[in-house]
Amino acid sequence: MILDHIFDENQPIYLQIVQRIHARILRGEYQPGQKLPSVIEAAMIYKVNHNTIARVYSELVRSGIAEVKRGEGTFVTTDREILRNMKKTSSETVVEGFLQDMRLMGYSLEEVYDLLNRYADAYSDKKTDEEKINKNDVSE
Amino acid sequence: MILDHIFDENQPIYLQIVQRIHARILRGEYQPGQKLPSVIEAAMIYKVNHNTIARVYSELVRSGIAEVKRGEGTFVTTDREILRNMKKTSSETVVEGFLQDMRLMGYSLEEVYDLLNRYADAYSDKKTDEEKINKNDVSE
Amino acid sequence: MILDHIFDENQPIYLQIVQRIHARILRGEYQPGQKLPSVIEAAMIYKVNHNTIARVYSELVRSGIAEVKRGEGTFVTTDREILRNMKKTSSETVVEGFLQDMRLMGYSLEEVYDLLNRYADAYSDKKTDEEKINKNDVSE
Amino acid sequence: MILDHIFDENQPIYLQIVQRIHARILRGEYQPGQKLPSVIEAAMIYKVNHNTIARVYSELVRSGIAEVKRGEGTFVTTDREILRNMKKTSSETVVEGFLQDMRLMGYSLEEVYDLLNRYADAYSDKKTDEEKINKNDVSE
DNA sequence: GTGGTCTAGACCACA
């Protein structure tokens, strides 16, 4: 399972990693209470300096989606309420942002749905092997 | 027409302005061949340093959506073919990005449509006064 | 007697426990010569690793407020002179630190007293059940 | 005005600098809207690495007491409401913490006042030259 | 071994 982690030059690497791990948690790939990779491991996985991962993890902790057990590691929060809220607000942000983008480009709602339908066929096929393994989602 | 231009701290301001002007052109607010605001004017509109606008305009020119007439200013390209292609690729990028985001959060295609329907009602209502003025769209 | 022990993330846990036990001794909750909980017991009470408690106890012994009887456990010192001195220097440290904090925030002495009066009403009421039990104080 | 900045070993340096600058702002030494020393300058003032100051400043910004103007520097917020609230909550925290400390050591309210009076004489005399210069306080 | 802090030195975007 070799994944090359390529980063967008226009955004800090640490934020991009935050978003990726955030997404992995929200889609249940990292379960509530599960231990995240250690800072060192994650640094190797993402091929960045360990300080960058430290920053990523402290962001995750600050947002409440992860917790540190001193000397043991960093864990996904067990507070499923937080996870559900985050999943909700994340989807809201994404959907609203998408609709605003389309609106700003001058598309009507019908055109938006047309475009979506054009891409929808490939939607479920794009799951990676890694994703397929995880069926346990945060939402109940 | 007082607009507050608030910028995302995690992305260069010049790129965000590029995107906004890009969108204004794509939705026909700036017509093909129309003169864009001067660097000084745009600097005042967006409340940023004129160097930032200079960079924005050079980006727009580089992408082909704008052209410089020396001594006259910067103008939207008159090549409608370019504009149509851009609108197409822009929408592709946005739609694909949106679907990928939703997929990464673990939503099924049905859930995506559900969420969209929830926000769709307000879609057309949200047009700003500024937008309502411009009915002339690039698309055919 | 269930107490939730919440620790400040920005200071070592062992130091915080030292301070708490220190305070319990100074206010007579642990009497001179009394046996402190065993390392294992204290580890359960404070919900920390027993290594952490071991460090706490060695700190208490080093400061002279506690003594080890080999094979029996750790005991509060019977030297009441030490306890009186500690209570004196502790209060000095706390009072001086408090006044410095207030001074650094720009408060005049009058304002300090004003603020104190505002909180003084609740002072004696806040004693916990645990504290109320112990009437035997170190001071004369 | 040579000040040696000595740090407590038991707390991160960056947090201690945060607290010091916080206090300087709250007592009006840095006025609303005033520019803080640049990261490089502050690094020299406090004799720490510039990354440490960067962390300090990002903490100050996150708390809302300071703002970054891109390419210009870091400034004390001009929102006096925020400053007043912070001064209020800071004093509350300090006073409550002080009273709790004294209570935990077993002092009665009368004893607390007695101890305070003993130190009060020296209160105003302790102002440093630097502090005396600044008469303009945040509070109105 | 875990996360956290700090230094040194480099590069970049922005004004």
Next chain:
DNA sequence: GTGGTCTAGACCACG
């Protein structure tokens, strides 16, 4: 010159 990010390498507290 400003803050921001990143790397490399070190040390520390904690369990």
